[in-house]
Amino acid sequence: MSELDAVNLILKxxxxxxxxxxxxxxxxxxxxxxVTLTEISHEVQKRGWYFNTEYFRLAPNVxxxxxxxxSTLSVTTTGSSKGTPVQMRQGKLYNMTPFQSGxxxxxxVELKLxxxxxxxxxxxxARSYIAHRAARVTAVRExxxxxxxxxxLDDETRAYAELHAEQLRHQPVSLAQSPSVASVVYPxxxx
Numbered sequence: 230m231s232e233l234d235a236v237n238l239i240l241k242x243x244x245x246x247x248x249x250x251x252x253x254x255x256x257x258x259x260x261x262x263x264v265t266l267t268e269i270s271h272e273v274q275k276r277g278w279y280f281n282t283e284y285f286r287l288a289p290n291v292x293x294x295x296x297x298x299x300s301t302l303s304v305t306t307t308g309s310s311k312g313t314p315v316q317m318r319q320g321k322l323y324n325m326t327p328f329q330s331g332x333x334x335x336x337x338v339e340l341k342l343x344x345x346x347x348x349x350x351x352x353x354x355a356r357s358y359i360a361h362r363a364a365r366v367t368a369v370r371e372x373x374x375x376x377x378x379x380x381x382l383d384d385e386t387r388a389y390a391e392l393h394a395e396q397l398r399h400q401p402v403s404l405a406q407s408p409s410v411a412s413v414v415y416p417x418x419x420x
Contacts, residue, residue, distance in 0.1 A: 230353065230356045230357055230360055231348075231349060231356075232251060232263075232266070232348040232349055233248070233249075233250070233251055234360070235266050235348065235356065235359070235360035235363065236248065236251060236259055236262045236263050236266060238360050238361070238364050239262035239265065239266065239360070239363055239364045239367050240258060240259060240262055241364075242364040242365075242367065242368045242381065243258060243262075243367060243368065243371055243372065245258045245259075251263060261367070262363070262367060265363050265366060265367050265370075266348065266359065266360065266363045267348075268363075269359050269362050269363040269366060270345075270348055270351075270359045270363075271302065271345055273355070273358065273359050273362065274302060274343070274344075274345050274346065274351075274355075275302045275303060275343065275345075276343075277302075277303065277343040278355065278392075278396055279395075279396055279399035279400065280346070280351065280352050280355065280399075281302075281343055281344045281345070281346050281351075282341060282342070282343050282344075283341075283342050283344060284307060284308075284339070284340070284341055284342075285339070285340050285342060286308075286337050286338070286339050286340075287322070287337060287338055287340060288336075288337040289333075289334040289335065289336070289337070293332075293333045293334055293335065294321050294322075294332045294333070294334070295321060295322040295332075295334050295338060296320060296321050296322075297317055297320055297321060297322055297342070298342065298344060299320065300344045300345045300346070301317055301320075301342050301343070301344060301345075302343045302344060302345045303317070303342070303343040304316065304317050304322065304340055304341070304342050304343075305340070305341045306338060306339065306340060306341075307339050307340060307341045308339035309339055310338045310339040310340070311339075313326060313338070314326055315338070315340075318332075319332075322334065322338060322340070352395065354388070354391045354392040354395045355392055357388045357391065357392070358385070358388040358389050358391070358392045360388075361381065361384045361385040361387075361388045362385050362388075362389075364381055364384075364385075365381035365382060365384075365385050368381055
């Protein structure tokens with residue numbers, strides 16, 4: 230399912246005509262559908278899935294700051310940096326340690342980043358779930374029809390079950406393969 234297919238699914242749910250492209254000026258309903266799709270995509274991806282969670286060891290730049298990728302949705306420390314309270318501010322890593330807070334870092338930091346991906350870069354199961362969820366949310370906001378809501382919820386639940394099953398297939402099968410356990414067993418990241 231492409232982004233265009235997802236927008237057309239939302240429009241179909243609203244009993245509106247499909248569009249042929251997402252470029253240029255869009256009809257109001259298509260524009261709103263695209264906004265809702267993007268909103269739901271960020272909401273779903275923010276949870277952190279196998280396909281958008283990555284581990285990095287980032288070093289400070291010449292200004293002793295650690296810039297984060299523009300697509301970063303959330304950040305936590307891991308490995309030897311675990312326990313250092315951080316967050317993203319102004320596109321950079323911010324140290325929340327009491328009496329040491331600020332953007333200044335002296336050494337590299339090991340991080341778990343949740344990244345926001347473009348819709349068409351998501352795996353098919355995620356695109357399907359996001360599209361069905363966006364279609365249901367849009368229908369509830371615009372129509373409030375209980376029958377449509379029930380049918381949409383069934384579709385969304387099936388799509389979520391597929392995405393969740395895929396997530397489970399990609400998770401480590403033993404504690405020894407878990408990034409959390411590996412950070413204790415191999416504290417320098419030598420796994």
